[in-house]
Amino acid sequence: MPAAEPSASVAPGAPLGRQQSGGYLPALTGLRAIAAWLVFFNHYPLGPLPPPGSARAFQYFVDESHGLPLLLLLSGFLIALRYDNASTGSFSPRGGWKSYLQNRLARVYPLYALLTLATFGLLWHWRSPQATPAHLLLNLSLLRGFFDEYKFTGIGQAWSLTLLECFYLAAPLLMALRARGVALWLQPLLLLAMGAGLVALLAPLNWHGLFGSYPFMLSYTFLGHSMEFFIGAWLAGRYRSGRLGSPSGPWRTIGGVALWVAVTAGLGLTQAQFHNPDHPLTLVLNLVGLPAAGGLLFAGLLSEVSWFRHLLSSSLFQKLGRSSYAFYLLHAGPLAFWVYDWLPGIWWLQLMAVQAVSYGTYQVVEAPLQRLFSARKLKPLHVA
DSSP states (O other), rough: OOOOBOOOOOHHHHHHHHOTTTTTHHHHHOOOOHHHHHHHHHHHHHOOOOOOTTTHHHHHHHHTTHHHHHHHHHHHHHHHHHHBOOTOOSSTTHHHHHHHHHHHHHHHHEEEEEEHHHHHHHHTTTTTTSSSSSHHHHHHOOOOGEEEEEEESSSGGGGHHHHHHHHHHHHHHHHHHHHHHHHHHHHHHHHHHEEEHHHHHHGEEEEEEEEBHHHHHHSSSTSSHHHHHHHHHHHHHHHOOOOOOOOOOHHHHHHHHHHHHHHHHHHHHHHHOOTTTOOOHHHHHHIIIHHHHHHHHHHHHHHOOHHHHHTTTTTHHHHHHTTHHHHHHHHHSHHHHHHHSSSOOHHHHHHHHHHHHHHIIIIIIIIIHHHHHHSSSSOOBBBO
16 A cells, blocks of 8 residues: 655646646545545454344445555556656656665555564564564565465554555566557456466465465465556556546446445355355455446546545545555554554544544654655655
8 A cells, every 4th residue: 555646736626637647636645545444444343243134234244345456546546657658658767766666665664664563562562472583574574465374464454565565566567568568458367377377386385375375366465466456557548648538427436436335235245145255256346346346436536526526635535545554554453452442442433543643643754754765855745
């Protein structure tokens, strides 16, 4: 989940048409807050399963509310928009590859490293079996995301940072392949085939779950989870070239929200029926249905003027969106549980508490560290 990008401002109600690759898109910043809240509800302990009826159906629906696809879509969109050369079709970072990699690392790693050290400090204090040098090294190196056995250690939800860093590293190669005629729609299939090959090769070794199963590869690695990035990159190309058009009404936005709710409801029904997060239908809905719904919603926010776009572009949602990475790292795991122990078990109160702490962390820690470690001095960070 990348941190904010520096850019110039585009007025929330301005025609979206063709913008410069660094243009500030306030609605997408605000959407990060919505995505982070969905992740919060997905991880929030909802208690015992209610008896059959509307309460049980609602709990399944909330439990299947996934915000990660929106965050991955946004990463693919912004990387392609910022670094993809529209005239040559190649990946052209300003300042060279060293600058690109340094800036990508500066967006994500400093805050993650600090919070990981704090988390392992708590685990050591609690005498947790996770508090070992090997677990700490796997977390700090971001390698734990390749191992089924270790993926939820430390800051459990941060397994997705391994997925994200893989995309950052692979993006130049993937854009180069596209420039040589390998279409964007074909590349997820090639990555999927590569992932299947790695599982066939490494799973029999039974080594701590390294590419230990096909469901793990599909749900927790970049090779299985690449659809979101490519949809984002495709949208960036159409947005930059002005080919998204200007629909007469907010039908893409409405359709994207409706499709997202429908897919989430489908996930809840599938889980209620099969009680298996690795069921093929669950995987299809997660890896194809949610990215498709998110892509339609993104297209609406980029091309239509709607009340939802105005809401996401508001000052409040800009603040919430900028602090969403800190929120993502803080909302679950040992640090959050330590805070929750001091609060009543009321979800909205805990949400507000984590949101307030996250915004303070962004202002005091995250943004200054990003500026310090970036390859060039940056203006205050604004876009997700």
